[in-house]
Amino acid sequence: MGRQPCCDKVGVKRGPWTIEEDHKLMSFIINNGSKPCRCGKSCRLRCINYLRPDLKRGGFTEMEENQIIQLHSLLGKRWFKIATHFPGRTDNEIKNHWNTRIKKRLKLLGLDPLTKKQNTSKGYEENVEIKSLHNNGTKEMKKTKEKIEEKENKVTWDAEFHNYEIQSSKVDFGSCISQENNTSVSSYCSSSFSIDDSSYPYVGQFPYLEGNSLQQWVDSMDSILSWDSLNPLEEDFHLLENKE
């Protein structure tokens, strides 16, 4: 058995993050606020997987997918290593994408997700056979084909949206804030957002970023992302909380 999970600590909150907690965490990172009542591990994860300003959002492009497949055959399930080849992507994101989409895509193509070779063992073909027997074959196959096409169209759209996001990320925070005052709370919370909602979900939500460029934020994040100083500061946090 391993050690007890750090989140078992009394008074340490778990579950989905609230906007307020994100604010606290961002504020804590920038060094003028209190840390949310979460364990360091959870804060680190939240920052890496969600709050990082250089994060790309939206679906993976076909090129990215192919690159993931290639890297997976070279590195195996070392998602962190794979993620280092995709600036703005997290290991979690890549892992999720692999498990939910790429695996299936390879299977549909009759390829073994592990070896990427044509799957000659029964698995895939058997599936198709069973489906044809049970669902009158051609109808089901047509549906599957339509689904694949639909998803591929989505990927193309997602790729275009990516470009939009990349362009958005080049914009200075200061100028963004004035444009983004209308950003709704729901779009901030959501992991996916429409073009109408505009670029990064937290832009405009952190007034203390005003005047700072995105790059400055990234730099300040990088300097603390080792999180070495985070746990000792938990005590300070409690003191600050009591003062509030």
Added chain:
DNA sequence: AACAGCGTCAACCGCCGAGAA
């Protein structure tokens, strides 16, 4: 309209290794 099944993804779990005590 209601329900079931499925897909997605954020967040947590827990093992492992490194480094400190």
Added chain:
DNA sequence: ATTCTCGGCGGTTGACGCTGT
């Protein structure tokens, strides 16, 4: 040398939204 603590990272879970019946 041993024990303890913590961060890293792959595996897993569960909530939520979407789609089909």
